Amino acid sequence: MALAKDIYQQLEAVVGPENISGSSAVLWSYMYQPFGNIKGVWAEIMPEAVLLPKSTEEVVAVAKICNRHHIVFKAMSTGWGIHNLPGVKGAIVLDLRRMNRILEIDEKNMFAVVEPSVICMQLQVETLRKGLNCHIIGAGSNTSVLASATSVVGYGPDGLSMGFSGRNLLGVEWVLPTGEVLKLGSLGSGDGWFCGDGPGPSLRGILRGWEGAWGGLGVITKCAVKLFHWNGPAELEMKNAQPNYTIKEPLKYFRASLFNFPSLEKLGEAAYKLGESEVGYFISRLSPAFVGLQMAGGMNFVRLWESGMPQQMLKYAFLFVIFANSEGEFAYQQKVLEKILEETGGEASPLAETEEMQGLTATSVIKVDAVTRSCFRSAGGFNTSFGAMDTIDMAMNQVRAGTVLKNQYIQKGVLMEDGGDNSATLVFDQGHLAYTEVLLMYDNHDEKSTAGAMAYLADSNQACLKQALGTPIFQLSQVGTGKHGLFSPACFHYDKWQKEIKKAFDPNNTGDPTAYTEPEHKK
Numbered sequence: 001m002a003l004a005k006d007i008y009q010q011l012e013a014v015v016g017p018e019n020i021s022g023s024s025a026v027l028w029s030y031m032y033q034p035f036g037n038i039k040g041v042w043a044e045i046m047p048e049a050v051l052l053p054k055s056t057e058e059v060v061a062v063a064k065i066c067n068r069h070h071i072v073f074k075a076m077s078t079g080w081g082i083h084n085l086p087g088v089k090g091a092i093v094l095d096l097r098r099m100n101r102i103l104e105i106d107e108k109n110m111f112a113v114v115e116p117s118v119i120c121m122q123l124q125v126e127t128l129r130k131g132l133n134c135h136i137i138g139a140g141s142n143t144s145v146l147a148s149a150t151s152v153v154g155y156g157p158d159g160l161s162m163g164f165s166g167r168n169l170l171g172v173e174w175v176l177p178t179g180e181v182l183k184l185g186s187l188g189s190g191d192g193w194f195c196g197d198g199p200g201p202s203l204r205g206i207l208r209g210w211e212g213a214w215g216g217l218g219v220i221t222k223c224a225v226k227l228f229h230w231n232g233p234a235e236l237e238m239k240n241a242q243p244n245y246t247i248k249e250p251l252k253y254f255r256a257s258l259f260n261f262p263s264l265e266k267l268g269e270a271a272y273k274l275g276e277s278e279v280g281y282f283i284s285r286l287s288p289a290f291v292g293l294q295m296a297g298g299m300n301f302v303r304l305w306e307s308g309m310p311q312q313m314l315k316y317a318f319l320f321v322i323f324a325n326s327e328g329e330f331a332y333q334q335k336v337l338e339k340i341l342e343e344t345g346g347e348a349s350p351l352a353e354t355e356e357m358q359g360l361t362a363t364s365v366i367k368v369d370a371v372t373r374s375c376f377r378s379a380g381g382f383n384t385s386f387g388a389m390d391t392i393d394m395a396m397n398q399v400r401a402g403t404v405l406k407n408q409y410i411q412k413g414v415l416m417e418d419g420g421d422n423s424a425t426l427v428f429d430q431g432h433l434a435y436t437e438v439l440l441m442y443d444n445h446d447e448k449s450t451a452g453a454m455a456y457l458a459d460s461n462q463a464c465l466k467q468a469l470g471t472p473i474f475q476l477s478q479v480g481t482g483k484h485g486l487f488s489p490a491c492f493h494y495d496k497w498q499k500e501i502k503k504a505f506d507p508n509n510t511g512d513p514t515a516y517t518e519p520e521h522k523k
Helices: 005-015 024-031 056-069 120-128 145-150 185-189 264-277 288-292 298-307 309-313 327-344 355-367 370-374 392-411 447-466 484-490 494-505
Strands: 049-051 073-076 092-095 102-106 111-114 169-175 181-184 219-226 254-260 282-286 317-323 381-386 423-428 433-442
Touching: 005 049, 005 056, 024 049, 056 073, 056 092, 056 169, 056 219, 102 120, 111 120, 111 145, 120 145, 145 169, 145 219, 169 185, 181 185, 254 327, 254 355, 264 282, 264 317, 264 327, 264 392, 288 309, 298 309, 317 327, 317 355, 381 392, 381 447, 392 423, 392 433, 392 447, 433 447, 447 484, 484 494
Parallel strands: 049 092, 073 092
Antiparallel strands: 102 111, 111 219, 169 181, 169 219, 254 317, 282 317, 282 423, 381 433, 423 433
């Protein structure tokens, strides 16, 4: 059903005729998204229109029109996946790409204020020039800073030293589905952006909790995020061509090392000890298949895999990066690392010691673009599973469970052969938290393979429940899956509170509920 002509005209009057479209050609261009379940790429429900608002005032006006006419809307920033589209018919999309400004970089207090479509790479380029850096999530430096901090998940491989996006969130400007503007933290008291939790009660848990509301509670139009010290050069000059571009000059006091361990238990023990020692910039357990995906081309990956070298050298390995501020600190961190490796049986792998690998690793670690260059470049479809953030021990258990379960589907011939263990484990907050994300690759043009991938994802959710492996990344919020009810009994029936929050903040249910929840209505 198309939008009524008078409603379309009201929306057009807000954003201008050049910034709204109901054309089928335009709408279809939004429908092709990663993580879809129809041959892996196509969304099931087409929006009725797409709008490109430019300001908070325009978002407010659109939200009020939608409330008045009971039209569901869904906001998106960079559009990185099917979860950016509405899951109900008759809805509209607010594409926020025109809201793309870095509004402030406060060097003294180490924070930045951004709009929704500022990507991590943009912010990083500007902050490096000021001796600062920003946290970047594992999906890559082309993702939205704001969406990661306010509305989605927020994991990234620099979490050992820069934490989790939800913890880095400061002041927020939030347009509720009703059109009311809510300012959180110190911003709400007129005292600027520096604090996300006061004065007064904090709403960070309602705004995002562990995962955000994925657009189900309105639109975040501005936010401030923490920045971190950067002791590297103000500009990073690159060499080589994509996808294998690397930092031209080696970073001072930087070293990336790959270590093998006799078992997952010893690997986890080393990660705990390194976290407790408060050394290191980055630590990640990379599976053999995951490392192979970093290769420049598919044939390189196939040759490497068939050689058996990754499976042998990287079965229980992690990548550890030191990025110190001085020669003395660099030497100290090296000594701590050597002692912990001695205690846990870790051995250095020559794979990471070459100049080429040091350059590639430095580029991937600093700019966090390795995942984008690999998973999203590979032919076919991919998705992800497991991923609850908890202890390092739980992260190791997720590796085991994911490997066993995936191998069952590989043997059926519906998932790509990757040894079952195609995963990355990232460690956060100096070793206090970790998670494992288990990737799956499949043929998104083959119905049997696509159906097998969907079945695996359903079984992986059940494995998380039965083996007490936490609530999985992304699957909770996949469009149309309704997984909150599945995990609720094991998590203090949180969905009941979620429904009450939805009812209080969005009484007309105009914020798309698909990836969040429907409001609780009294019978």
